[in-house]
Amino acid sequence: MKKITHIIIALAILVLYTSCSDSFLDEKAKDETYADNLFEDLNGFLSAKYALLHFPRHERREPIQSAELGVIWKIGTDVAWANTELSWTRGLNQYTKADLTSTMQFLNGDVTDPSGRPGIFLILYRCINSANLIISRAEKPGVNWMGGSPEKDEANKNEIIAHAKLIRGWAYRHLIMTFGDVPKSVDEITGENYRDDWERNSVEEIQAQMEEDFLYAEQWLPDNSKDVTRLSKVIAQHYLAELYLWQGRNAEAEAKAKAVVDNPNYRLITERYGVKKNQPGCPFMDQFYDGNILPSQGNTEALWVFPNSEVDNLLGRYSNSMRRTWVSAYNNLNVAYSPEYGGRGIGRAAITAWVFSIYEDEDDRFSEHAIRKSYVTRDGKTVVCDMDKSKMTTNNHKWASTRKWDWTFDDPSRYGESYSFADQTYLRLADTYLLLAEALHQQGKNSETDGAAFYINEIRKRSNATPITAGDVTIDFILDERARELVTEENRRETLVRTGKLIERTRKYNHIASGERNGGAGIQDYNVLLPFPQIVIEANTGRVMEQNPGYN
């Protein structure tokens, strides 16, 4: 017995004196990729760039729920409404106080599960933090830029930083146009220096940061690019033009927009080209067909494209929800899915009756190639689509829809699959033409020979719409032309916010958002900004963050 007691005591003493020390917890990065391992040479920076290029693709997908993320900036305006309404699109569609709140999932993300779906706020700040990390590590010495010479090294480095700054500017653009004042973060965040006492920096401060970022990108990005992984400076110039218009710096906006328009590498598509050139169609629509979209496929109008792939299980393919969102759920009319009808739609968002009403009959953008106006059922009956304001009712599966996003698999057994894997044009030259027209108009230069009317007519001529005269040019006409040309593509809410026309035009042209259809209050002045996410306000324990006025 005594011996056992001795052993027990000895063991106890041993355990007491040799319990685990804290140094047991020190880690040395071996397998997982850490920032320190990655940013040693150009290849590491390139892979960080590829991940960064992926962030803007989120806009065309459904990170939250069954509608492209971009509907946040499209419905509830003069051009679009929510057809098959969901609880989270109702708040944006009808501006009901109970639905458009600071706790909405698309703003906050899934708050019960930290690894759950992120909201737009986190998506955008993840993007900003990735850009900040690249920029701060690129500026450190000792990186092997693999250029072969000091000049080439410098060029490689600056081009990487330019991409990061451009995409950072893109993210901040969305943030201030959506939420107003937002915190400015430009440094690398680590587990040691993260903050919970952020303040909301003013829109002006962020705009200044964006301008600096876009100017740097303009300087160091290539003049044009046929490589989808290298962005061209025209994107930076386009966003600068838009930013200067927002700030009332019209002459500077004109200069930037003109630089894009005059760039010989980019031209509007005015002739038939590409995969369907021998089939009935029009030049305007050719640029939307998969196989015609990448610059290397002959697309001279696109400024920024997202590549995609229909190969199953391929890493890097990224489904987009554009067709699913904007094409109505026509299978409810006893119509079979087919490539002719674009594939499967669920009609989450739809174009307003007002947009359909402002096209001339001969305008290509209103032709049967661009707008789906009828279906033939399985029984051979023709169903004509609705376009009248009185038919803008919930779940109207007969509502006319855009054909810009039509795409489905070639295999008939897959016609009804949900997602599209077509390449996507994100930004195109026609948009810049209209920014240029706006900048010229704001300076009183409306002439048909070299002023606003000229550039608007270039767009109209391409689609066989009647040219206008200098006297026709007003800011409202330009906004109308943007709708005719860019509906479902442009982030309409943001355009109307920067021109100060969101409330006025929404009330005038969208009787759902104005409250008329359902008898509610509809859009109010404070709805110019969306609510600031509640989870961010609550987590910012070091400083009180104010909510946007009008929201709880």
Next chain:
Amino acid sequence: MPTMSNEYYLDNSGNPLVGFYPNKLADPTLSWETTRQFNMGWDFSFLKGRIFGSVDVFFANTFDLLLNKKIPQINGVNSIRQNIGKTKSRGIEFALSTLNIKNDDFTWRTDFNISHSKNEIVDVGLFDENRNPVDNVANRWFIGQPIGVVYAYKFDGIWQETDDILNSHMPEARPGDVKVVDYNGDGKITTDDMHIIGRKDPDYRIGLMNTFTYKGISLSFFFNAAHGVTRYTEYMNTYFDGKTNIRQREWWTPENRINTYPANRDDSNPYGINYFGKTNDASYIRLSDISVGYSLPKSITGKLGISRLELFGNVKNVFTLTDYIGLDPEFDLDYGVPQTRTFMFGFRLGL
């Protein structure tokens, strides 16, 4: 150094390109949690072992608790794991066994135990100017409350056609909509009306076993119970995407003016109430075991030439009393196989 996650892009020919972006922040000062605990127990026995039992109490203080702290998403992530805060817990467990009847042929024994524990947050690393600890609302950590609390709007029934909705605190509501308690009495519903409406851990747990033996026969019943748990269940989900899974199939209609569940409209629950009162109360009493056994007497086994033969039967999960509408009051998730009722019969033969 941030940990990187993968994201992929494509090149002109449609080939994958690997990318990395920062997705996790690591706190370099992470270390072990520390708990200091004091236990005390008392075993007792009276009436020559006819009544015996024990009482145990514990007091524990935990420092440097490892928690996922929600941080502002501006940092590019929404949480970080850190050693923060202190909690204190205390609990008591009481066990009692009584031999109620003890004869040569018949015995009846009861075993009873009840346990209660209380856990409360002392601080989570946040203090105000007077060095008083402050709540962290984003994480639902409230000083003086346990870590698992339910912080939400409170359900107050359904708006009926006879209610004066226009002059209420929810003027945009319609008959059939969910009514929310205006907790701070300010005449409107805002996030300030959210409050602690329940706890995720029980106030107390009870076990009760009764065993009867008569000559070679034995019979026992085992009950267990827990009380005070509030739990979310998918089966009350009012949202469009969740409706296919729910068990609650009785909706409010103008002909069926119930006060427990809203109308079958997508907009009848604008504040996203998830807790509807009794249906989310996961307190329960369960008869979880009945066992019967019979040992053949020596006189018979001797004649059969075997040393022993015992027959037994057992039923598990006999019945459950609970208001909870989820899969099982003991389960956190509503997906999976519910607890089955099992019948087992068998014998043990000794040769």
